[in-house]
Amino acid sequence: MGEFELIRHYFAAAACAQAAEGVVLGIGDDCALLDVPVGEQLAVSTDTLVAGVHFPADANGRLLGQRALAVSVSDLAAMGATPLAFTLALTLPDVCTDWLADFTAGLDSMARHCGVRLIGGDTTRGPLSMTLTVFGRVPSGQALTRSGARAGDLLCVGGPLGNAAGALPFVLGERAAQEGAAELLAHYWTPSPQLALGQVLRGLATAALDISDGLLADCGHIASASGVALIVEEGRLPLSAALRACVGEQNARQLALGGGDDYVLAFTLPTEKLDALRASGQPVYVIGRVEAGQGVHLQDAEGRTIKPPLSGYQHFGSQCD
Template sequence: MGEFELIRHYFAAAPCAQGGEGVALGIGDDCALLDVPAGERLAVSTDTLVAGVHFPHVCDPLLLGQRSLAVAASDLAAMGATPIGFTLALTLPEVSAAWLQAYAEGLDRMARHCGLSLIGGDTTRGPLSITMTVFGRVPAGQALLRAGARAGDLLCVGGALGNAAGALPLVLGERQAEAGLSAPLLAHYWSPSPQFALGQALRGKATAALDISDGLLADCGHIAKASGLALEVNLAEVPVSPALEGFLGVEAARHAALTGGDDYVLAFTLPPAQLSSLRASGVPFHVIGRALDGEGVSLRDPQGQDITPQQRGYQHFRETP
């Protein structure tokens, strides 16, 4: 099967590739055309997933299809954007009809869940890797940025943390657990749900935001640096799921919540005056700390003691000792 036949058969015919709001022209020409309403700006982000680095070489392609789009779409949620579409660049070591059919099905499921239309892409031969570019729109002046937090703001997150990191031993086949513990952890790893409702509710309220992909403490460091202040995290307030605690134990679960990657939950700073308004929106979130003068990120125990760990999250290309 040639490249263009592969695209037509597995991707161009998928429901998510049939256009949608904001898509003037999708798959079939040299470029897609997007409509962005007056007074709005285009939000664009690209993510690459590589076999053996971001997912196991051997895994369920349907689950991989879901995950590969969700992790990219989460960046749109972090900006407060409304989703429009995405492109897919897929590098394959070989053409397998069964693999492609399952991958395309998982991709379509997540695309419809997120409200994203497949509008183009490319395929080539080589080691398995997946590159997604996602497009959204956001009212001018209302995009959520990493810079903008102010001393006195509350530090918040959009949900329980550490589930994907806790799932990793299950994904790699290193451990097993009963379904009541393993199912929610694996679901978070393979099918994270971009927090679009929260991101859009934060427009005009939050002063800074991002999605947590490399660990809470590491990613909060990006907000602190961009905003020129310090962030303080209260350990007792960091939300951890019962499944994670049941699987790893309380201490290991807390460590995963603080430093584990692949959460794709939003972290943001919020002026105290906006707290009641955001709660009234009905979108769940947790207050876990505050912004203050200074620099960097610190972790405090219930007695107020500094217990900041040396390891704060995952970094690509970090040199090993």
């Protein structure tokens, strides 16, 4: 099967590749054309996922399709954007029709769940990897960024932490299935971008991002961009019963602090906005506060600063001279 036949059969024919509001021209030309309403801005983000780094090389195609798009759309949620479209650049070692059918089905399922359309991309031969670029729209001047946190704000997250990191031993086949494993695996393979929360946070939150590399590491980005210190209170971390059952209380806290792939939102919020956010019905867990200073600081129940065992994931931990 040639490249263009592959695109026509598996991707151009998918439900998520059909016409939609805001997509003037999709797959089939040199460029796609998007229509952004007057008074709105285009939000754009790109993610690359590589076999053996971001997922096992033998990953189920359907699960991988779901996950690949979800983690990319999560960036739109972090900006408070409404999803519009995405492109996919897929590199394959060979053409396996069964795997492609499964991958496309998973991709299409997540696309429909998120309300986003496939508008183009590329396919090529090589080690398995995929690069997705997502496009969204947000009212001008209302996008959430990392740079607005202020001393006195609350530090919040939009859901339990550490579930995906807790799933990793099951994903890699290092542990046999046990009680709670299914819930953790669902969080790993089918993360749900917090799009509704992100849109509600427009005009309420002062800064936001999605947690991909671990709570402490990602909060460091807010602290740096905003020029403030973030205080994380260990005893207030939201932990699921499934994570506690699988790894125990102490390990659950460590994974919540330093494990990656949560894809829930972390955000700073003026204290007076908390009741309005809770009234919206969106999930909110207060886990700390913003103070004058710099960096991220972890405190125990007595308010003492403690050193975390994990700080988060980095692709390049050291640099060549």
